[in-house]
Amino acid sequence: xxxxGVCIAFQADLSTFEGCVQLAKDMEAKEKRIxxxxxLKLTVADLDVLVHNSGNNWGAPFEEYVPPINPNxxxxxQPDAAWSRVIGLNLVRPFTLTQKLLPLLLKxxxxxxxxxxxxxxxxxxxxxxxxxxASKAGLxxxxxxxxxxxxxxxxxxNTIACGPFESKMMAETLKNVVPQEYPRPFEILRDWVCFWTxxxxxxxx
Numbered sequence: 001x002x003x004x005g006v007c008i009a010f011q012a013d014l015s016t017f018e019g020c021v022q023l024a025k026d027m028e029a030k031e032k033r034i035x036x037x038x039x040l041k042l043t044v045a046d047l048d049v050l051v052h053n054s055g056n057n058w059g060a061p062f063e064e065y066v067p068p069i070n071p072n073x074x075x076x077x078q079p080d081a082a083w084s085r086v087i088g089l090n091l092v093r094p095f096t097l098t099q100k101l102l103p104l105l106l107k108x109x110x111x112x113x114x115x116x117x118x119x120x121x122x123x124x125x126x127x128x129x130x131x132x133x134a135s136k137a138g139l140x141x142x143x144x145x146x147x148x149x150x151x152x153x154x155x156x157x158n159t160i161a162c163g164p165f166e167s168k169m170m171a172e173t174l175k176n177v178v179p180q181e182y183p184r185p186f187e188i189l190r191d192w193v194c195f196w197t198x199x200x201x202x203x204x205x
Contacts, residue, residue: 014054015089017096024100031104047104051114052094052139058082059129083131090135095142098150105155113150115143117159 010026013019065082094115105111120129121136140159147157
């Protein structure tokens with residue numbers, strides 16, 4: 001059942017530091033405007049829940065773990081570009097966005113942060129996704145560090161370790177698998193996100 005709230009979309013490039021900074025500014029400005037319209041007076045804008053769901057992947061055999069060369073591009077691709085791209089979006093930017101949105105989170109009565117991790121970050125995967133696995137392992141540990149540091153300021157931080165599910169990123173991997181064998185994203189995340197953002201999850205980190 002839908003609640004009384006509204007859904008507002010923001011466009012941002014979360015792979016860049018500047019994109020994260022701009023998104024934080026846009027969200028703060030929009031929250032203030034909405035608050036003014038509802039209460040007819042300026043009150044403090046806040047952010048109750050921050051879910052880090054953006055992700056990137058790259059897979060290739062160990063000896064070939066470099067990005068494909070695009071002949072249409074004038075600039076040569078660096079050999080470690082796959083690592084930089086995946087680690088940047090999956091691990092570095094969740095930290096950046098948390099840092100920039102922390103002022104809004106601290107104004108909430110019960111701020112929560114949820115990182116969408118992966119079982120590839122807590123166990124050795126069968127696929128050769130070296131950067132992805134490393135980035136998710138780092139994200140799981142970063143969540144624990146933030147849970148301790150930000151927990152002192154009233155912010156709860158948790159991570160959900162997802163398994164395979166239908167998505168654009170997993171399309172190539174699951175192309176020869178019967179679709180019914182893997183659930184859709186919301187079927188995995190819905191209950192966990194509701195738990196960690198609700199009263200029942202208040203005993204978590």
